[in-house]
Amino acid sequence: MSRPLELVFLWHMHQPDYRDHSSGEFLLPWVYLHALKDYSDMAYHLEQHPQVRVTVNYVPVLLDQLEDYVQQFATGQIRDTLLRLLVRENLNDLDEPERDLVLTSCFRSNHHNMVAPYPAYKRMSELYKLLEPGGSAGFDYLSGTYFSDLLTWYHLAWCGESVRREHDLVIRLMSKHEGFSYTDRKGLFDLIGQVIAGIIPRYRKLAETGQIELSTTPHYHPLAPLLMDMNSAKEAMPEVSLPQSQCYSGGKSRVEAHVFSAIKSHEKRFGATPGGIWPAEGAVSASFLEVLAAQKCRWSASGEGVLANSLLAAGGHMPDRAHFLYRPYRVQGAASSMCCFFRDDRLSDLIGFEYSRWNGKDAALHFVTQLESIAELAPAGETPVVSVILDGENAWEYYPYNGYHFFTDLYSTLQLHSTIRTTTFCGYVDRLDSVEGSGDLAREGELHRLVAGSWVYGNFSTWIGSPDKNRAWDLLCIAKQSYDMVMASGLLNEVERRDAEKQLASCESSDWFWWFGDYNPGHAVSSFDRLYRINLMHLYRCLKLPVPASLDVSISQGGGSAETGGTMRRAS
Structure with a gap:
């Protein structure tokens, strides 16, 4: 059995x-x-399989x-x-x-x-x-x-x-x-x-029926660790080339504003305070987790590469992933009140990139077999917790019938499985915190140091380090300096200040930096390049400042043929 x-x-x-x-x-x-x-299909599959529990993360800007x-x-x-x-x-x-x-x-x-x-x-x-x-x-x-x-x-x-x-x-x-x-x-x-x-x-x-947990992300999906400290990129990439600006002024307060706004948005729309926060791009750093913990966030999550980098940095050897990946962790320091989970990159990427080419039933059975193997390899006395985290919208057009048969077979199999239990992050933490429930769960791990990184490659190379990505950061940093000066001047009334702050938040999204790069399709790069510069132009107008001529010049050309059109990345 x-x-x-x-x-x-x-x-x-x-x-x-x-x-x-x-x-x-x-x-x-x-x-x-x-x-x-x-979004309609993903809700439908859950409605048709009421015994399946999942966490769904909705970003407030969406x-x-x-x-x-x-x-x-x-x-x-x-x-x-x-x-x-x-x-x-x-x-x-x-x-x-x-x-x-x-x-x-x-x-x-x-x-x-x-x-x-x-x-x-x-x-x-x-x-x-x-x-x-x-x-x-x-x-x-x-x-x-x-x-x-x-x-x-x-x-x-x-x-x-x-x-x-x-x-x-x-x-x-x-x-x-x-x-x-x-x-x-x-x-x-x-x-x-x-x-x-x-x-x-x-x-x-x-969510009200208890079938799903709804979590959130800082409001406009900012790359929080880089806003707080661009040098955090060097923790996983010591030789990375940083933007000329080197620093985003007031970054911590901007991240705190995104987090606070996301929590208020969630409470308004869903009638409850979110128990956990999935960081934009799974991007974490020790200082960012402290910001989340200060808001009484109960859990957060990131990529497997971040965990591996953090364990190696602590001087330890790397055991088989069955002995370190499938458990919650607490990071020493101010964020120790919060549980951190790390995604199984291989299983997540199987769904995101491989199973679209399989027969739906075969893919579902293969996935369940992988889970059964993980359970068999777990340390004695431990019930592993496996985190499968991925884009809930962009993968399905690569599946026949938008993944209809894959999800029907997968959820049907899981809700009848005798030993695999689907749960939510908050549901798991609830049992972890209870005296009665903790005995049959995975042993908590402790991280003496968290190496900053994301769910893509365990680092920030998707968003910083290349000439075009760095140029985009420099344009944002210059705009932020102008923002700070105008806000300090008192020249804007309260409505104008709110409009400017909202526009700045949009400019801080991680998505703009994701798309810059010659490995992405030219049409997509062109669209996001234009939209990023339009956002920055409007920010200057909100600040009642002239729009710099530099914003008339495209930042990146693209021209690659990235997998799934560049909308997703494999973790490694």
Whole structure:
């Protein structure tokens, strides 16, 4: 008989702020598309398997945008161009920028799973590729009917599998294939609004029933250790080249503001204080954990590489991972009141990158077999706790049917398994803290020193160290110096000060630095480069300062072909 094991899934839901706050327009559509496809499907699988326990992490800036879309649908004041075009009655009069937007956006999906299976959509893709060498002149031959069908199919393909199965409209439109009317498009538009409006209430209900734990991340997803001390990058990368600025002024107070705002956001939306915080990018340092502990955070988590680096730095040898990975840790010092968990990088990456190519049932059984092996290798008398932490939104378009069969088989197997127990981080800590429950759990480890790092490679190389990433940091540091001077001057009124602080927070997101680099796809780098500079420009306007000419110059070119389009990274 298999030995017992505790399993914690943490599904991390995050999108950066895609709004141009000077106009209110959404410049990229990923929030509403992932709501339609992934946030809806992930809730559905949990609703269908009520015995499965997981932790779901929602970043507040994503929730801000979801609520923004709900308001747009409620008022009819749509500030997303693709959505506006979906319900424009006459698509024969698109101007050139509108045509270009539809054509460059509506084939930007996983072709194998989201375009090729649908003959009408595939034909439109082939026609686009045929005309593309001719540029905009060639596209003049495309009719309003082509654009109507293309916008419809793009949104149909982004419907989650659960949305397709629960709404006859989606199946009816897919069966129609082409020639979609305004009424068809309006019906799809209304369905999208309905799905988005249900996201936050569905997850809140799952939390209130006790099936899931909802955790949070500092509000705008900042790379907290680097904001607090850029030199923390040297702990795992002693030879790293740092930005010229070397320091982000007032970084600790900025991180504290993100944490405090996230907690208040969580309480407002979900009616409870979050028990734990998943740091942006799993990025931790000893000083950052102290900030979390000061807010009475009960748990946090990071990557396996951070734990390995920390154990090696303490002078210890590295035992087999079965003897160090599958237990909670406490870091000596001010953060010792908090439990730290470290993700199983191999299992997490199997779901994120490998199982999409497997049969769903085979992948689910393989995953469970891996867990059973971990249980058998655990130290005598210990029940291991396995942390599987990954992106909860970007992987599934690489799975057939958006991972529907994989999750159905995985959750069905787990909820019936006799020795694998799914739990949440707070649920585990509750039992760890109780006298009765602690005996059958993994022995707590102690870290005398925590080496700063993230869930990617155990270091910060994804966000700092290369010329373009460092330039982006320098632009932010210069803007922060201007911010500090204007705030100290007293020239802004209270509303203007709040607007400037909110805009600064958006500029502090880790996502901008993630995308800079020649290993990322050029179109994605270009989009995020532009959006980052737009954010910085608007910050200067909020401060009533001239916009520096340096912000007119692109930061990074990209041009690589990163796995999964660069939206995720393997841990090693």
